[in-house]
Amino acid sequence: MNRCYGMTNQQAVLDLLDIVEYGGCAEPQQFFALMRRTFDIAHLLYLEAEPTAEGLKVCRLHHTFGAYAEELYLSRGLHRIDPILRLALGGVRPVEWAPARRRFPECEPLFEAAEDIGLSTEGVALPLPSPAGRMALLAISANMSPTEWSEYRRCHLRDFQLAANLFHASMLERAMADAIDERDTRLTSRETEVLTWSAAGKSYWEIATILGISERTVRFFMSNARRKLNVVSNTQAVAQAVRHALIPTI
Template sequence: MIDAEVFEFVERCQKHTATGPLLTDLLATVRNLGFEHLILSGVPLGGQKLAPMVELNGWPEGWFARYVQADHAAVDGVCIYSAKTLKPFFWSDVPGKWSDTEGSRRVAGEATEFGIWSGFAVPMLSVHHWQSVLSFASSSKDCRVSQREQVQLVTMAIYAGMSIQALGTEDEAEGSDLLTDREKEILLWAAAGKTSSETSQILGLSERTVKWHSARAREAFGVATTTQAVVEAVRRRLIHP
């Protein structure tokens, strides 16, 4: 890939106003370097779930569903190492203490069922998460690219991440009045696994009042369950569990 293609992506990147076109553009560009899939997300810590933290999902559909359902992020060496470094790395270079565990080897083996064999990860700081990572995936058993191409990948990853954060900040500002402070508080306790009864005791409210606020939050997002309301509130950066 020539540098001009990278600069052209950067220029387009700054003009994207939605995640879908940005993902399509980035996937098309990095395909020239041998990468067919990618994912940009916050790095889960302390029991956090991956799904609400995903910003760009270019994983094979079946693989993403399995990864989330099995909570692979908790044992995946690539994901774990992404929380411990800001240095870009090839998946194959993850230190053995995280990559050679039974769980991490299982994740890597299952990924091959979906045509994912190797990859390159770009950790980065985030205003919405402890840390984020953009992980590029390849069907090649060894996706080694040159030092110059690594710089190209990092440049595109950083600009994509900056664009996503800018979009998220705009969404937060526009949707900041969707929930009252009490509704946010109750969703935070729901995110922590508390029942309506437990939340009522913690906040000194009646259980009926807690359920009423939960219902108002569900109505605000147009969802059927409180769990879905929690996910939507996290996605919109209205709460930070």
């Protein structure tokens, strides 16, 4: 007896994973199309977000829903309160839609609104943490009964997880390549150094001594870093730098 409901052909799955791993699917829409062709899923959504003092800032968003659904969702600020987003972006474990919905009965109107714009009730959100402290997720939804979904998910969660990780890696690599073009906002080696030492609690005078330069020069680099990061204090600059992994992580 095959315990996996409607299990997708294994060879097709391995081929998909090969394609994604070797960068053959760097375009989000191309990746989404391949996923929908290979698996029995309805919609995908990739979201990259960044924490700010004001709340969650959406950095990157790709999905297979219509432009109308996106407009509705974002314009109502639903991304600021959606409990599935909060769970997925704050953890590392896959988040199931249906149990999450039951856990947050106070958000029922939100879930009903989501159904109106075409989101199904069965699905899973895979957290994709980046080294930078930035977070992303890939949400996968299917038009299945709870029983069907449960079996399907059991068979293919591993495929979803690996595909999500590899696609996320492609996205990050592209973002890194894009960042190289932004000459003005890229930190120089000295700017990175002074930020690193400042994050280690050193004062201007100490950093100057460590680097063997004048205190004024340390202030100069720090001030350039502040300007490039568009922040107002060293503290904010360091917070930004740590979050964006602009200062060495290893």
